Amino acid sequence: MYNFSPTIEQEELLAKARKIMEEDVYPAEKHIIPGVGLPNEILKPLQQKVKDQNLWAAHLPKSIGGLGLGNVFLGLLNEILGSSVLGPRVFGTAAPDTGNTEILLKAGTPEQIEKYLKPVIADEIRSCFAMTERDVSGADPTGIQTTAVRDGNEWVINGEKWFISNAGLAQFAIVMAVTNPDAAPHERATMFLVDMGTPGFEMIRDIGTMGDFSEGGHWEIKFNNCRIPKENILGKEGEGFKLAQMRLGPGRITHAMRWLGVMNRSFDLMLDYALKRKTRGKPLADFQTIQNFIADSAAEISACRLMTLHAAWMMDEGGDARKEIALIKFYGAKILNDVISRAIQVHGSLGYSKDTPLEGFYREARAAHIYDGPDEVHRVVVAKRYLKEYKNRNSDVLV
Template structure:
């Protein structure tokens, strides 16, 4: 097994690392650059984005013909981890959720006309987007088959009616991908639609307050009240909404994991720096066995996460849906992120609990990781189904073709 990365990927990784060090971390350290929701303020974000574009570090995840560099999932794993050394990193490179996943599914599933209208403005950074799937009970959450929002075809139009919530980025988004039920068919009953924020028939009911810091546009509740959309707003095809979710959510889950590894490494970095320079009772913290055990265990957990993520990324690049690989990576890295922040806060003491570092930001943000894109328990059930179906072949190595 060859774990070496290509010279091209290493070049991007190194340049991203330098950009984060020189350009983004100084902005992150300046609290004047933070907005009221704990993200980078837009007037600070735009100049950094222009610098990233000028250095060829923009939308690396997309195909060259779309405006990216075609890195593939393995290259993304390397680069996304490096981007999220800073809490502001991914959005600077246009690699943050939900735009990241929305651009990739539009690139894959949209028609040429849809790409020009709905994808290109997100790629350029002119607009942001949202993916509206999750609903209040008894509607769809981790199980999209429970979806209550309906789209009824009348002539050459669809009439959407229903409610969505915890829709990431919706308050700032201009372009929306919305899932609705078009029939009761268990496999082909859902359809994905495209719409613009300025179209009538829907409203943003509220921005839901959450424990952690927020992406731009927050997490919102939306109401569709007889919204009319023409047939050309259907993405991929009527009845193929479940396929759209499968195509989008697997890779999008993994990109979360890639970014979370970067944040976990940042926690270890802050903890290590403090331990190396803090003395107590005549002993440096870094020389205490209890601290060494904590940091050693954390380092191993991060490396385990990197291997799980890289295997899943490789599988996706081979054309697999990588369902069990993504689920394992998602469970591990979500829990790792929370642990990394907790350990780093403990080592830093009161300093870690304060806003003098980003550790408390990461701690609050990290708790949602075990919920977003499928709770731990959902992914554990997925793994159990694979185990039940595959038996000992669950752990089978894939032979190379001769």
Template sequence: MIDFSISPELAALAARTRKFVIDEIVPYERDPRLTQHGPTDELRQEMVEKARAADLLSLQCPTTFGGKGLSHIEIAVVLEASGWSTLGPVAMNCAAPDEGNMYILSKICRPDQAERWLKPVVQGHQRSVFAMTEPEGAGSDPAQLKTEALFDGSHFTINGLKWLITGANGAKTWIIMARVLPNSHGPDGPTLFLCDGDTPGIEIERVMNSMDRNYVEGHGVVRFNNLKLPASALLGEVGQAFRYAQMRLAPARMTHCMRWLGAAARAHSIAIEHARTRTAFGKPIGEHQGVSFMLAQNEIDLKVSRLLTWQTAWLMDQGIKGRHESSIAKSEISERLFQVTDRCVQVLGGIGVTDETVVEMIYRDMRPFRLYDGPTEVHKYAIGRQILRQGSEFEATPTADGLPIPYVKAAE
């Protein structure tokens, strides 16, 4: 039997999360500190304190670092509730990039690194960045990494240009990806480093103007100009950056889906209420077939998105890495949720393109979701390659006893 029920405790936590977001965080959506470049750090800190007081801060983190140690399924339920406002995950310290950074740091950093760079992020006292993406280098294909690190036996000197570095302005915990050049002192290759954001050699050239404004302090262009770091700044081992980044990929893809599912549901709720009360041609617009079909398709897409999210989260809870499954989920969910929000704008009519409702903000913030953590096309390319190499669960390949191969055989 397939059981889709959740525990009463989890249902209560989700309800408490939704109520907190509605009562405490939604009013901030009109705050002038929500700028073109996202919420200011001052606004973030104010909201974080409210979440701390409500005991809803960093729920997704391991208990050893101060979180609640939720499973992937539990995170899915709670993060959907947090996403009712695009500021909800910021307040609860489960927004990108901090959420993904906390995940990878909890897996690979040393105890001394955890004390200095991870715990303050988990506690909401400082923010973090993941500096990988480059204008003409690493992006959807991280193998094009151009930022270089020269090792002299005791220190690394890093030079390179990064952009779309979310939250760079004011962040204190920095994870930097650079290619260690061949040297006589040890191994080389793509490597992760940890350092403070105010280290000499980190130059934030500007904050990019972008269509979304839900990430704290926006997206920065950053130059590393002879950034000198000690050997102790290594995060993990030299040459292992891609492997470590893969650890982060599937969970980060899915937490994006979880948060944006909540935001799309909010837009849908607003559209439904409008369709009930707005009249045209003698009756509420929701009774016109064109509008009712859009709302119906929204309901379908939200349901499919939730099921894909929960199934992939469940697989990861079984110990399966979920790279293939998370690619399927992320590529499909990102497209469906954007279409949901687009239909909501259409149902609202003229006010849908204004800030009379939050739908237009959700629409703008939602669009980049189809690009972040891999555009749809890259995921589909990976899905296609996987099918050709290892087959599809839908192929008629029998087991020894003549029965179809079960979908989940064992943990990878």
């Protein structure tokens, strides 16, 4: 019923991606500048190599410069790219640009596509997505307090946003603001395109976080009577929540796809060290506890992989994969943290040091339990959908 195998053409592309990651991307990790990423003199040649191999911006359709090969292929590719924090950036699939390009492609006007979408795809400019607010639950975007009021040919935005990733490197933001507070909760908000540097757009601070590999930081920003042209509305008035969900669904499964890469690399490091490190006269691999670490990790990674590819397959088939995406979002986050933790334990003090990528993986992985909806919310979503499906399937029995 399910077939997750790549075609011959796709396998050739995946092989090219693996080669670039192993020969170029992993060695470049030592040049990462925390909060900035790779210097352009290193990054740009790598990106050009990816473009020359026809691997650039794989998440987008061919009509706009992507590959258009479906979500299962994206899962297989992101599994490779996710093995390094640099992978998505080098291959033109880095967040938050990926989600923003998808929104612009579906809701942008021809003028917005020319001004914002095409330059982002070409990596000439960067973007950020401003929805989350400090005093409002991030898991419930219907409660946002930032407002946008129409004043003649302009919109006037007021409010504060919190934890806006990549704002430090972005040239524009997609901002979600309430335009009709009296409408139904899911129809109150609208999205807008706001250029950085617009009067009234204040960058308050880059919030320090546990990890240090995120480009552009995570910013607190403020809008003080920030005026933008009426043409900068993205989509229709009241469509903000709809567009946000359209963006966040694929984003969640993309995270799960990339986590597989981190799991696999951590697992390989665990195997390698267990075989070569000796204690009490024999390799660590000979001890049952280490063998349990290996067996448990192998089983859990396999489960995550199948769950992720199944959700991707459902999306390709046009099905409703929200339950499956929610399921892999919280389960994948747990396994990601568990596998990295075991790998560190096997390495001992070396794993705790910065001499391997594991300590960086570990600090970055903690956020997986929180971003794009905390685990607890996704568990509720999964449980409610299973209960609803069961009631519908057994309605006669339950009466």
